[in-house]
Amino acid sequence: MVSGMRKNGKQWHSPRAAFRPEAATRATSSWAKRAEGRIALAATKAREKEMKEEKEAERQGRIQAIKDKRAAKEERERYEKLAEKMHRKRLDRLKRKEKRNKLLNS
Structure with a gap:
């Protein structure tokens, strides 16, 4: 790179190129390497999503079990009140009649 005299008068400094770190990394890594990295990242994201879904399903299962338990308890209490009368x-x-109706309606 041949250039004329420096404007600021500091000719003793060596000339430097512009600081572009991304350009240097792109030049050193090949397209295949970058594609490989993208594939690895996609696989990681898919595994993460799968793990989150499993965790959410587990949570929903626990919630459903609690709801079922509460419903059964309410039913039991209702029958106990009726049994008093x-x-x-x-x-x-x-x-038995209620069970038949539930089966027919569902």
Whole structure:
């Protein structure tokens, strides 16, 4: 690179190129290497997503178990209240009838 006299008068400094770090890294790494890196990154992201989905499914399972437990408890309490008022055999008939209706409706 041949240039004329420096404008600021500091001719004793050696001339320097512009600081472009990204250009240097691109020149040293090949296209194949960069593509490989992208593939590795995509695989990592997919694994991360899969792990997050598993964790969320586990969480939803726990939530559903709690909801089912609460519903069963409410049902039990409701039948206990009914049992205080009516005869046990009549209560059993009512339970069977409700189960049939649930099966038909679902």
